[in-house]
Amino acid sequence: MLLIFMIIFLISGYAWSHKILLPLQMAKNMHTELDLFLVVFFLVHSLIGIRFALARWRVGHSRLVNVLLIAIGILSFWYILSIR
Numbered sequence: 001m002l003l004i005f006m007i008i009f010l011i012s013g014y015a016w017s018h019k020i021l022l023p024l025q026m027a028k029n030m031h032t033e034l035d036l037f038l039v040v041f042f043l044v045h046s047l048i049g050i051r052f053a054l055a056r057w058r059v060g061h062s063r064l065v066n067v068l069l070i071a072i073g074i075l076s077f078w079y080i081l082s083i084r
Contacts, residue, residue: 009034013027043076
């Protein structure tokens, strides 16, 4: 899903800036409305990778690491919502 949203985001951004490929209003709407989905999938992708890397290196207790990563994900998403 992240790859699909990333491709859509790149195409809509290119279409928005160069006014080709998609109608301007459609490109603008796609680029501004789908950004939260892109952020959610990117956070899930990143945090799962970080969790497995920490488990591979045997860092911390797994429950504590899980809680901290979930907290980091929630705080990151909240921060992005506050910017928007």
